[in-house]
Amino acid sequence: MRRDVALYGDIEFSYCFIDEAQYIKNPKTANARSVKRIKAERRFALTGTPIENSLSELWSIFDFIMSGYLYDWRTFRTVYETPIVKEGDKEIGADFKARIKPFILRRMKSEVLSELPEKMEYTVYADLTPEQRKMYMSYLTLAKNRTITLLNDGNNRMQFLTLLMRLRQICCHPALFDDNYGYESGKLQLLTELAENAIDSGHRLLIFSQYTSMLEIIRSELGKKNIRCFYLDGKTQSYERSEMADRFNGGERDVFLISLRAGGTGLNLTGADMVIHYDPWWNPAAMDQASDRAYRIGQKRNVQVIRLAAKGTIEEKILKLQEAKRSLAKDIISVGGDAFFSLSNEEILALFE
Helix, strand or coil, X not given: CXXXXXXXXXXEEEEEEECCHHHHCCCCCHHHHHHHCCEEEEEEEXXXXXXXCCHHHHHHHHHHHCCCCCCCHXXXXXXXXXXXXXXXCHHHXXXXXXXXXXXXXXXXXXXXXXXXXXXXXXXXXXCXXXXXXXXXXXXXXXXXXXXXXHHHHCCCHHHHHXXXXXXXXXXXXXXXXXXXXXXXXXXXXXXXXXXXXXXXXXXXXXXXXXXXXHHHHHHHHHHHCCCCEEEECCCCCHHHHXXXXXXXXXXXXXXXXXXXXXXXXXXXXXXXXXXXXXXXXXXXXXXXXXXXXXXXXXXCCCEEEEEEEECCCHHHHHHHHHHHHCHHHHHHCCCCCCCHHHCCHHHHHHCCC
């Protein structure tokens, strides 16, 4: 549509449907601008994650469905987003819910797919190795001091995010942070043990990480155990994605390694009955959508979803924040919300304790 929108300029449609509507969550993108130029009497938007990071994303979808209904973007932020998100105004929140409710049909998987088997979710904690903990604690001190300086200088959230990312990389495997690191990772040891035991018990696995370099390390480590894997990241061509999915669902290989960003949507991988999230992501909606690559129509077995986290680190705090910050989007419409960008200064500092 980005390429061809000019071809549709003179056509008036009865209906316009968009699927995976979260792809127009940013109104400034070519995706959003192009579909909003289509002339149609009636418009429908379908998405499993109407709110991923902020209420403004829901505004952009409504701007496609009924432009102007939720005001323009700046007015929407003043009238609704700031009072609801920043100030916790329950009265305005209730008004917003009432305003959008007549135009939303929400179908929960638990309500409409009674034939689906059970899904079990739990967290497994890994101990850092001594060398890994030494590096983590050293960088934690540096990151905390740098954060205090940044807060005093003007609160640059992206710089905080970089500091936190380095800590998360050390939790995954210090080799992501330091090419010269020559020791083990406690979390990788735990993952390898879980994978071996699961395969021996007849399970087949999807393993997600947001770091493609971590997926490469995992593939190498599992290869040492004679465990062959499929691998998918942002460089994988669309035809290869489909082919690998078909082969995996047909029973070939027991592990599918997937980049969270590249493989969180558009894949049917019901050949797996165990999903492992190697590193917790700020946005629980993205993790949930990735898990649903296995937990969907066609799945016949119970599905286990396992979140790995390094004990006593920032990863443990991220998981707690996910739960604490789910309430906004869940209360408004659906599960979502990017915890990081709604943190107060005090909450940011608490991450480094």
